[in-house]
Amino acid sequence: MALGGLLVIVCVLGYAWGAVRLGDRVQVLAVARSVAAGQSITAADLKQVPAAEDPGVQLIPATQAEQVVGRTAVVPLMAGTLLTPSLVGEAAFPPAGKVSASVALKPGQYPQGLANGSRVAVYVSPTAQGGGNGQPAPVSSSTAGSAPVRLQAVVLGVDLAGDGQGGTVITLLLDASDAPKLAGAPAGGVVLMQTSPGGA
Incomplete structure (x- = not known):
């Protein structure tokens, strides 16, 4: 009975730890509707979505929405795209290079x-x-x-x-x-x- 009780406690603690880890999410910015490259981003173009924290991915926190509004899409953005700093830029388009x-x-x-x-x-x-006139073009030796x-x-x-x-x-x-x-x-x-x- 003692072993059974200990097993129950371990299972409960394991579940609680997993729930905390899965709940370790933050609100980030995503594209609410398609935005053309070079187009200025408006508040209506953005939405907040939950995402797991990942040190290897630089997502833009939802708290920085005001800093994104008015900036320009560097490439065409499709609805649902999670925003990263590399996807938004200044008004200049095309980007350098x-x-x-x-x-x-x-x-x-x-x-x-x-x-x-x-x-x-x-x-x-x-x-x-x-x-x-529908004839094949000449092909040079080079x-x-x-x-x-x-x-x-x-x-x-x-x-x-x-x-x-x-x-x-x-x-x-x-x-x-x-x-x-x-x-x-x-x-x-x-x-x-x-x-x-x-x-x-």
């Missing part, structure tokens, strides 16, 4: 359902997919057999109205050093593939 660029793509060159804020891998072909160049970007906008020639205009945020590679892509030489938040 970044540029925005638009490309007109045909179906099959980008994933259907692509949304603002999506991370994509941009594959730029060194050779054109086709020339004028580019023949070359693999596509892979760039990383974030989708800023998707214009389904397109360019008037059946293409969808997609605006991307990418490294300034990658802009010349995208600008030099031949017609039909750009393909987008959606990636995970980590870029894989």
